[in-house]
Amino acid sequence: MKSMDGYSPIVFNDNDELLMLNQLLLPKEKLYVKARDVDSVCKAIKDMIVRGAPLIGIVAAFGVYLGVRECASKDELLGRFNSAVECLSKTRPTAVNLFYALDRMKAVVEDKIDILPVYKLIKKLRATAFTIWEEQKQQDEKIGQFGANFLKGKRRILTHCNTGSLATGGIGTALGIIKTMHRNGMLDIVYVDETRPYLQGARLTAFELKEEGIPFKIVTDNSCGMLARYGLVDGVIVGADRIARNGDTANKIGTYCLATMCKRHNITFVVAAPESTIDRNIASAEDIPIEERSKTEVLNCGGVRIAPNGSEALNFSFDITDSELIDAIITEKGVYRYPYEF
Numbered sequence: 592m593k594s595m596d597g598y599s600p601i602v603f604n605d606n607d608e609l610l611m612l613n614q615l616l617l618p619k620e621k622l623y624v625k626a627r628d629v630d631s632v633c634k635a636i637k638d639m640i641v642r643g644a645p646l647i648g649i650v651a652a653f654g655v656y657l658g659v660r661e662c663a664s665k666d667e668l669l670g671r672f673n674s675a676v677e678c679l680s681k682t683r684p685t686a687v688n689l690f691y692a693l694d695r696m697k698a699v700v701e702d703k704i705d706i707l708p709v710y711k712l713i714k715k716l717r718a719t720a721f722t723i724w725e726e727q728k729q730q731d732e733k734i735g736q737f738g739a740n741f742l743k744g745k746r747r748i749l750t751h752c753n754t755g756s757l758a759t760g761g762i763g764t765a766l767g768i769i770k771t772m773h774r775n776g777m778l779d780i781v782y783v784d785e786t787r788p789y790l791q792g793a794r795l796t797a798f799e800l801k802e803e804g805i806p807f808k809i810v811t812d813n814s815c816g817m818l819a820r821y822g823l824v825d826g827v828i829v830g831a832d833r834i835a836r837n838g839d840t841a842n843k844i845g846t847y848c849l850a851t852m853c854k855r856h857n858i859t860f861v862v863a864a865p866e867s868t869i870d871r872n873i874a875s876a877e878d879i880p881i882e883e884r885s886k887t888e889v890l891n892c893g894g895v896r897i898a899p900n901g902s903e904a905l906n907f908s909f910d911i912t913d914s915e916l917i918d919a920i921i922t923e924k925g926v927y928r929y930p931y932e933f
């Protein structure tokens with residue numbers, strides 16, 4: 592399927608099809624992958640055709656709906672619902688928004704199974720997936736405003752990974768703040784970490800910033816020390832995949848190095864995420880599951896093999912930043928400051 596106007600990361604159309612902009616191909620090609628069943632949705636999340644914690648949750652909610660939409664009886668619905676949830680919950684372990692969205696869908700079934708006829712329950716699940724998406728858009732706007740206010744005067748911002756529309760379905764979280772700052776004339780330049788191995792920065796964040804007309808420079812992931820030493824960065828804003836009760840934050844690998852460098856150079860370091868990224872079941876970093884992905888992602892670059900045959904690799908997809916390194920955590924509710932107690 593050819594691309595649509597703009598770059599909505601997903602479209603759910605009237606034919607009950609989930610179209611997902613294939614983020615593996617961006618920015619070269621804007622192609623949508625179509626899913627009509629839950630297995631295709633699971634594969635798209637696992638393969639990172641769609642990615643970014645909030646978007647993973649939204650897509651999973653539509654996946655649940657696709658898994659049950661043809662059920663004729665309550666028994667059938669319960670069976671298919673449980674297997675859809677099981678399949679989706681195994682796709683990516685770190686982004687807690689996935690489990691948040693699945694819990695929202697579970698709550699609908701638990702609340703309504705005895706009250707609604709099957710066809711209405713199915714309709715309600717479809718509507719809930721749209722609601723989760725809509726809420727995310729509104730949360731992004733609020734995060735953007737709180738963040739821009741907090742970062743007033745910090746005109747040169749560095750960001751890591753992709754936390755924009757492609758990661759949330761709204762304006763984005765950390766990148767939403769950057770977009771808001773730009774719209775308010777508060778920004779001079781964005782430094783974009785390329786974010787090996789998937790290159791969310793060099794491919795996806797750069798793509799979004801270009802679309803928005805925001806000035807940016809892509810830097811290698813190991814540039815932060817030099818940028819800091821030369822005094823080129825006033826603030827760093829990143830997203831999160833899971834935040835523990837004490838504020839410890841799991842985010843894309845490389846985030847911890849950035850936060851440490853910021854502390855040494857007195858640069859403001861901010862995490863931006865919706866409240867749904869806060870996992871109140873987890874006290875600290877110890878309990879955050881960290882996804883390890885295939886070594887091929889590291890041994891290759893841009894799909895081309897770069898390492899000698901027989902090389903081994905270690906591919907942690909996320910790292911943990913201790914809460915004391917984080918100057919503020921910004922959600923749709925406002926600005927939290929250290930020490931955090933969620």
Ligand SMILES: CSC[C@@H](O)[C@@H](O)C(=O)COP(=O)(O)O
Pocket residue numbers: 642643644645686751752753754755758759763764765791829830831832842843844908
């Ligand atoms: C608003 S997106 C927040 C995080 O999910 C983001 O910073 C990130 O680490 C994305 O990781 P990804 O592996 O691309 O899904």
